[in-house]
Amino acid sequence: MPHDHSDHSHGPDHPHTLLPPEPALRVRALETLLERKGLVDPAALDAIIDTYENRIGPRGGAQVVARAWTEPEFRAALLEDATAAVADMGLYGRQGEHIVAVENTGTVHNMVVCTLCSCYPWPLLGIPPGWYKSDAYRARAVREPRKVLAEFGVTLPRETAVRVWDSTAEVRYLVVPRRPEGAEGLDKEALAALVTRDSMIGCGLAVNP
Amino acid sequence: MGGRFGDGAVVPEPEGEVWHEEWHPRALAVTLAAGALGAWNIDVSRHAREALRPPDYARFSYYEKWLAALADLLVARDVVSPGELSGAAEPSQSPLAAKKLQAADVPAALARGGPADRPGGPDPAFGPGDAVRTRPFSENRMVEGGHTRMPAYAAGRVGRILRRHGTHVLPDASAHDLGDRPEPLYAVAFPAAALWAHPEHPGDEVVLDLWQSYLEPA
Numbered sequence: 518m519p520h521d522h523s524d525h526s527h528g529p530d531h532p533h534t535l536l537p538p539e540p541a542l543r544v545r546a547l548e549t550l551l552e553r554k555g556l557v558d559p560a561a562l563d564a565i566i567d568t569y570e571n572r573i574g575p576r577g578g579a580q581v582v583a584r585a586w587t588e589p590e591f592r593a594a595l596l597e598d599a600t601a602a603v604a605d606m607g608l609y610g611r612q613g614e615h616i617v618a619v620e621n622t623g624t625v626h627n628m629v630v631c632t633l634c635s636c637y638p639w640p641l642l643g644i645p646p647g648w649y650k651s652d653a654y655r656a657r658a659v660r661e662p663r664k665v666l667a668e669f670g671v672t673l674p675r676e677t678a679v680r681v682w683d684s685t686a687e688v689r690y691l692v693v694p695r696r697p698e699g700a701e702g703l704d705k706e707a708l709a710a711l712v713t714r715d716s717m718i719g720c721g722l723a724v725n726p
Numbered sequence: 727m728g729g730r731f732g733d734g735a736v737v738p739e740p741e742g743e744v745w746h747e748e749w750h751p752r753a754l755a756v757t758l759a760a761g762a763l764g765a766w767n768i769d770v771s772r773h774a775r776e777a778l779r780p781p782d783y784a785r786f787s788y789y790e791k792w793l794a795a796l797a798d799l800l801v802a803r804d805v806v807s808p809g810e811l812s813g814a815a816e817p818s819q820s821p822l823a824a825k826k827l828q829a830a831d832v833p834a835a836l837a838r839g840g841p842a843d844r845p846g847g848p849d850p851a852f853g854p855g856d857a858v859r860t861r862p863f864s865e866n867r868m869v870e871g872g873h874t875r876m877p878a879y880a881a882g883r884v885g886r887i888l889r890r891h892g893t894h895v896l897p898d899a900s901a902h903d904l905g906d907r908p909e910p911l912y913a914v915a916f917p918a919a920a921l922w923a924h925p926e927h928p929g930d931e932v933v934l935d936l937w938q939s940y941l942e943p944a
Contacts, residue, residue, distance in 0.1 A: 531779060533797035535812035541749040543793050548756050550810055551800075555823030556763060562755035564832035570744055570751065573836075611758075614841040615891065617913075632728030632877050634772055635788065640839075644754070647746050648736050650788045656730035659879065663926045668736045678929035683728065685875045686911055686935035687768075687842035688891055714741045 574643035575714035577608050578691060581641060582717065583709035585618070586696045596620060599691060603641065613640035613689055619682065620693040621719070626677050627692045628666070628719030630658035631684040638689035642714060649718065659683055669720045681719075692719040700726045729879040729922065753789040757796050762827040762835060765803045769901035773873035774799045847893040847908035851938055856887045858914060859944040860936065866898045867939070873901035876940050880932070884944045885916035888933060896937055909938045 536543045551557035581603055585592040595602040599618040603609065616638060619627040631637065632655045637645040648654050657665050662679045666672070673679065682690045694716035700708060703726060715721030727733075745751050761771060774795035778786065786794060800806040805822060809815030827835060852858060862882035866872030875897050891911040899907040915933045918925035 531782075531794070531798055532801035532808050532811055533794035535808055536793075536797055540747070540753070540787070540790050540793060543790075543797075544749045544752045544756060546811075546813070547793065547797060547800075548752060550806060550817055551756065551760060553817040554806065554810070554820040556805070556820050556826055557756060557759045558826055558829055560829035561759055561827045561832050562752065564829045565755040565758050565836070566751040568832065568836055569754070574744075575741060609839065610837045611835075611839040614839040615843065615894075617889075617891075630728075632879070633875060634775070644744050646739050646741075646743070647788075648739060651733075651736065652727060652730075653733035654736045656727045656733045657736065659932050660729045660922050661926055662930065665736050669738050675927070678931065679927065680915070680930070681932045682913075683877065683880075683932060683934045685877060686891070686894060686897075686937075688911070688913075688935050715738065720738075 569639075569644050573610070573640060575641075575717065576709070577606075577643075578638070578641035578714070578717045579709040579712035580705070581606065581608065581618075581691065582693050582712045582723075583705040585620075585693050586700075586708055587705055592620075592693075595693070603691075608640045610640040612636070613638050615688045616641070616691060617688055618691045618693055619680070621695045623695075624677060625680055626673050626719065627680050627682060627690070628658060628662050629682045629684060629690045629692060630655060632656070632659055633683075633685055636684035636687075636689060638691055641689075641691050642717060646714070666720065669715060671720070671722060692717050694719075694721075694723040697723050697725045728877045747789075750789050753793050757792050758836075759827045760796055760800065760805075763805070763822045763825045765805050765822065766799055767900055768840065769873060769895070769897040770903075771795060771799060772897070773901040774802075776873065842895045843892045844895060844906050844908035845893070847910065848938065850890060850910040852887045852890075852910075852912060852941065852943075854887050854889055857884060857944040858887060858912075858941040859884050860914075861940055861942065866902075868898055868904060869902045872898065874898050876936065877934065879921055880916060880934055880936075883916055883920050885914045885920065885934075888913040888915045891935060894937070896939070898937075898939075911935055911937055912941070914941070 599616040635650040711723045864876040864878040864881045866874045893908045894911040896907040918930040
């Protein structure tokens with residue numbers, strides 16, 4: 518058990534207090550210890566960081582949205598079984614094992630939060646932004662989503678209902694924002710450039726061309 | 727903390743900003759690499775973060791919670807000793823070293839993920855449109871003080887089934903080494919007025935993913 522008060526043979530209940538308090542030193546101490554015990558390869562850590570810094574990020578999700586805007590069959594497949602639809606584009610992976618796509622319309626605006634931790638569709642959007650992991654967003658998005666949206670500069674008409682998805686399980690939600698007016702002649706690449714990360718969390722709108 | 731008051735404004739940030747401190751990427755990577763050893767599952771690690779002392783949980787930044795929980799788990803699971811953690815003891819080679827995540831295997835490991843759906847489990851008791859009430863407490867029913875994914879703000883409230891997600895590992899069991907105990911998982915929609923005394927808009931809803939044992943017919 519991770520938190521067993523009956524067993525003191527392993528020292529304090531919270532062994533992390535044995536590490537230096539300063540976070541940068543904590544990381545270094547943990548990495549060094551695990552490396553010396555043969556449990557962590559620093560080159561593997563570099564590879565993980567490279568993946569989320571350079572290979573996986575919100576441009577993946579933007580490609581998905583641009584296809585949904587332009588290919589009716591893909592849009593239907595995405596709304597039916599997003600996990601399979603995005604896997605066909607090579608966007609399956611850790612923290613994206615079960616994807617559901619939710620589409621914004623004139624009557625419903627979708628917004629995603631994880632009040633319990635910070636669940637987020639990594640293969641489609643990368644590592645969550647700082648605000649998504651903040652206490653303020655986690656506390657407020659479910660109770661006053663419209664005030665939170667206003668802090669992102671988004672004001673919805675009263676006839677649009679807000680549906681906030683609290684990611685309490687292993688299902689990860691991708692918001693398909695509304696396609697902006699005036700984007701008719703654009704190809705998929707140009708359309709994807711209009712799709713911001715925040716619009717795929719539901720805290721923004723796709724930008725106008 | 728869903729619904730809590732007093733947290734202040736949400737501060738947007740540019741899209742290219744992945745890390746906020748020089749040590750953040752290392753904290754993420756060492757946590758993922760340690761998880762790949764297989765000494766615990768994702769529910770155990772979430773519980774370890776939640777089990778930090780409340781003042782620490784409140785005071786630690788996001789990745790500080792990860793680091794503290796990682797250190798606690800490494801000791802709780804006998805992967806490292808308290809002496810090794812404090813630096814008092816010379817690190818010994820671990821029997822788990824054979825499971826070390828190799829750099830060449832990182833892309834495949836991250837692409838493979840860890841699906842939470844499982845075959846079997848009880849038959850679905852609810853279908854889309856059914857009215858359900860959540861259980862009246864947001865506590866683990868099997869382990870006192872244990873892990874659960876039932877947020878306090880939605881306990882004892884009436885909503886309706888929006889969709890079925892299939893059958894998923896039950897975190898309340900999985901976080902405590904009680905097996906997967908898979909159950910039907912549902913997206914359940916709650917009117918804002920069923921959750922909050924001062925809803926912003928009568929048409930707004932909050933949708934939560936909830937396991938069958940969290941629900942009863944309403």
